[in-house]
Ligand code: ADP
């Protein structure tokens with residue numbers, strides 16, 4: 001076809017990003033002596049006209065041996081035709097204009113913050129992440145559909161956006177739609193009311209990648225399921241990527257037709273589990289870095305220890321902490337964190353007791369608890385005792401006299417001395433620092 005040849009010639013002249021951003025989305029329609037180029041929106045149309053009109057006109061005339069006399073530019077797409085298939089691999093790279101790519105993301109409902117770079121990998125999400133990375137790189141050819149299931153706040157939505165963002169990064173011309181299934185349902189109802197169901201259908205069946213979140217909301221919505229069934233088939237047959245998420249395994253989504261359930265399982269089904277302690281800590285630090293906050297290690301442990309099941313809550317705790325520290329001009333340390341987040345985890349806080357600390361410290365240094373509470377002052381006992389006191393000060397709400405009392409009836413000034421000593425030693429003696437951190441971690445995790 002004439003336009004294909006013309007586009008191929010343009011490709012020689014342009015960078016990959018220019019080509020995929022401006023030329024690939026164009027569709028051509030020949031009308032006698034004129035070639036009409038359809039752009040998906042005004043922005044693309046104006047840009048192409050401004051930058052490439054002359055070149056395109058000349059090429060068209062040359063390649064058609066003078067038959068094409070005129071090139072026109074319009075906004076639109078060809079009938080019910082699918083957008084040009086995603087070209088994979090080498091073409092593209094980042095779009096020349098970041099602004100344009102941002103626009104493409106917005107049109108696709110994609111949140112640009114949700115990328116693989118900001119997604120912390122752990123055992124709990126490793127497979128789901130790996131599968132999503134593959135889909136991002138090879139949409140339509142790796143697994144279809146990709147079905148991600150798992151509990152609330154574990155990263156399903158984040159991964160779906162990351163897939164969409166990756167596809168657009170390497171091919172800004174790709175048609176990607178992210179949509180929550182509730183939105184799909186309400187859009188469809190509105191389309192029905194306004195006699196625009198054909199447009200609705202066309203919109204979804206034209207895409208290169210359709211990301212539908214929380215499909216459990218399709219449960220018992222028969223008309224939507226019917227429509228989605230056909231969309232699914234159309235995309236599947238033409239090898240366009242489908243990514244779905246749900247709070248449970250496809251077969252267990254209730255109120256869903258069998259034919260959809262079975263289709264959902266045709267590709268790859270991956271689960272996300274609640275993150276383990278290490279991953280929670282890593283996520284906190286990663287989110288803190290995004291907020292430009294330096295999160296002390298012990299604070300990370302402290303929060304990760306207490307928020308175990310849901311990453312959204314973990315993030316909520318961090319945001320609250322940061323907001324409070326900025327508002328009050330306070331630095332984020334353990335005491336401040338405990339204070340600010342107190343109501344989020346009163347129950348767990350009671351678990352760290354002085355007794356608990358004494359046992360843990362004694363065990364760590366291979367001593368007996370009675371050594372710590374005894375009057376013995378030899379170094380190998382006195383130092384662990386000071387460590388235990390400092391930990392008690394840091395991790396419990398006990399007052400200085402209470403702590404002193406718990407260590408064989410010592411005076412509160414002894415406790416102060418111990419905490420100061422340990423603080424100084426932690427800064428100068430790496431052994432002590434390491435001991436202290438390990439203990440802190442054991443106690444808070
Ligand atoms: P879901 O869709 O499973 O309910 P989300 O994808 O909305 O969960 O995740 C909730 C929040 O937790 C989001 O802000 C997301 O960025 C964050 N999050 C989830 N998993 C991770 C992860 N592995 N690394 C970084 N952030 C994560």
Ligand code: MG
Nearest residue numbers: 156157158213
């Ligand atoms: Mg979600």
